[in-house]
Amino acid sequence: MASSQVTSSQPTPDRPPRPNLVFRELRGKRSPAEFAAAVRRAAREIGERVSCDARYVGRVEAGEIRCPNYAYERVFLHMFPGRTLTDLGFAPRSSVRGRRAHPTGETGGAHEPYDTQDPQNHEMDDNYEESDVLRRAFMTGGGATVAAASLGPIGLAFDAAAAGRPVRRAGADDAYALEEAVRRIRLLDDRHGADGLYRRAAQPLRAAYALLDAGATRRTTAERLHAGAGELAISVGWLAHDSGRFDDARSHYAEALATARMTGDDALEAHAFCNTAFLARDAGRPREAVRAAQAAQRVGRNLGSPRLMSLLALREAGGWAGLADRTGCEQALARAQALYERGTSEADPEWMSFYGEAELEGLEAQCWSTLGDWCRASRHARRAAQLQDPHFTRNIALYTAELADDLARGGRPDEAAAAGMRVLDLLDQVQSSRIQAMLAATARVLLPHRRASGVSAFLERHASSPRTA
Template identity: 85%
Template sequence: MTSSKVTSSQPMPTRPPRPNLVFRELRGQRSPAEFAAAVRRAAREIGERVSCDARYVGRVEAGEIRCPNYAYERVFLHMFPGRALTDLGFAPRASVRGRRAQVPGEAHGGHEPYETQDPQNTHDPFGHHEIHALHETYEESDVLRRAFMTGGGATMAAASMGQMGLAFDAAAADRPARRPGTSDVCAVEEAVRRIRLLDDRHGADGLYRRASTPLRAAYALLDAGATRQATADRLHSGAGELAISVGWLAHDSGRFDDARSHYAEALATARMTGDDGLEAHAFCNTAFLARDAGRPREAVRAAQAAQRVGRPLGSARLMSLLALREAGGWAGLADRTGCEQALVRAQTLYERGRSDADPEWMSFYGEAELEGLEAQCWSTLGDWTRAARHARRAAQLQDPHFTRNIALYTAELADDLARGGRPDEAAAAGMRVLDLLDQVQSSRIQTMLAGTARVLLPHRRASGVSGFLERHSSLPRTA
């Protein structure tokens, strides 16, 4: 029997999802990751912005997403002209509108749950379409709707994270006796995606402190304990991934001790639950942190540990990235042979292509990142010419969506050019980074630029160098 009082925070009765076989047939021979990339390309063709990845494609095909939001609808209809949503295997929108269980006699409101009151509102700084891209189904937790319906650019990103944290806190405080369910798991998983999206576009500074709030709430949900084992497993995995995401924000903003603590927390969670994928991810980030913190031998060992636990997962791309983490450690130890061997292994594994086994968190890892990480290795080894070549290629290859990475690779290029005796080119690259700093807030990038400026000081008479130095000196200093 259902209660006579139904609130918006109560989920609808669950029913087994019906797989979307039509959508699976439309994907054809492409892997979920390859199809997701095609969806993102199609979105850009019509001016939409969606954060489609292999997991989203899997959820559609499994029937978990019965009807896409409006942004995805426009993209899918662009990809398959002449078809309606129902021709793509989706349910009619009217049949899934809202997620409230209806009280007899109660009518739906006038707006979709994730529709803004004014669809043409040009004052929304985060962008109407981007809001929809963060809500992949009408059947998600109300926590997400409250948390993510506001936001903004580089300045508003931090405020958006703050609202997300408050929503999580409120959810945990209001329901201390209730066991966590699927909606709570979805909220944790969406928080991970949200952090990654904001970091890709704006960098870590300003996000870290606010991101720790949903992390505390996620671990409070773990303490409450889920009734179903499947829910508990997803919650542990989601909380671990959230710890890694928050750890990365600490890492990128120069808070290495905090990052180390978050990565260790994720590693402990992975080992308690036997989650090899989470453990490999935690070791991967630990290796990266150790390299940046000046502990190259620890970086090598952590990367090797990640490869041991990650090998059975069957993802060549994961093993490629882990080989690059190892290469970075060998470079820090000035072991050129060890570094080169790891780089060759990384390239060989990368060329095997994507697969269904690739983890969702690896969506950032493409050819641009491969080039960028190799540039860092050669830079550490002092081969400035080779480092600059790879850094330039990384910046050219990077998807415009990843604003932070474009700034990072260009900053790497500027530094390599400066140290390689090409001050005019270095200044030009540095200027391009400065142009991006109104969108990107990353202590890592600012530290790299400061190093480049010091190297260029003796060359201030070279073309463009004085202009770069003057503009750089006027930057507000981060705390």
């Protein structure tokens, strides 16, 4: 693997880190955790996605991060309009670009979220315009190319396990790499969908469990590895779920649930049950969906996140809709709305960054669609597509596909065809079997309406569009 060009985010032997007193002053009386939450909220406001936590804030203030990566730069400049990076206490990017970071005795955690990492040299690339690079890689090489470039941090552990060699005991750098793999999978799925990514993502999952088997040097590292492996299992399970591999998804979610229960991790258990409920609904097992969503709510009740409980109520609503229980569905939807309106919380899980008003509307649309109320379903689906941040390309395509299907079934073929065309425009960026299946169903509904305005053009374009293998 070629060495990366890096910024000197780590202190070098001849230049100790210089504390960033300006940044510390900007934090004011807020704790590092409170300030990190503010950074994440600001990121969501501009469609960015950063995984800022108290530890990251501490590293910035200690001077370990001389210049943030581009995602953080955009967020910080949004938070403090009119200021430059140097006004915020950072070194100019030109002064750090291209310098190599030297390994230190403590390699763990010395990397910024979204920076690429060479596991042999512990080097990272800060000159990385994420969205453009990922999109180019996706367009030219497909999801597997992106995954190969983005999910490599724990590949060495996998290679050792595959070769039958013992894997060394895991350290903090392995835990970081595992957490980063989870973030990258979520990022890629948000933008491009699951197809082409699933098989590649299974490799770091195998590596994660190889690390668990090898043991960790510290108890805190072991806890991070278990949590990271569980979240990675859920992420890989979701990729299987979204690409129509329901049995694989069920297995991965069960693996995450077992990991959660083995370590007493309530947050991971709630997440695993949440995804299990969603899968059960899609797989035609609505009663199981209700039970899994209710189990998630029991374990999630003590986590202090109304937004999490809102999402779990929506999962339950989807199950009730599948059972044709309109009253149960409406009650769960009302509960989800009330919980959502309580706002965000410090306790909101990182994986829930996708859950905003657009997702709330989109999931409600799916409930009404399942109940056959096409008018109400299309109203919510339209609002979901309008509200969605441009960052979540896959979800825009999903909500618009839902809208097209609801309009088609509701007797509005011309509007359905127009919405279907918008989905087709996005399919060069998004690869999702779920979305393609929805669009195919819409096309079947529209076949008897070929003479309606725009329908014939949509059907012809859909028929000629490539399908995911």
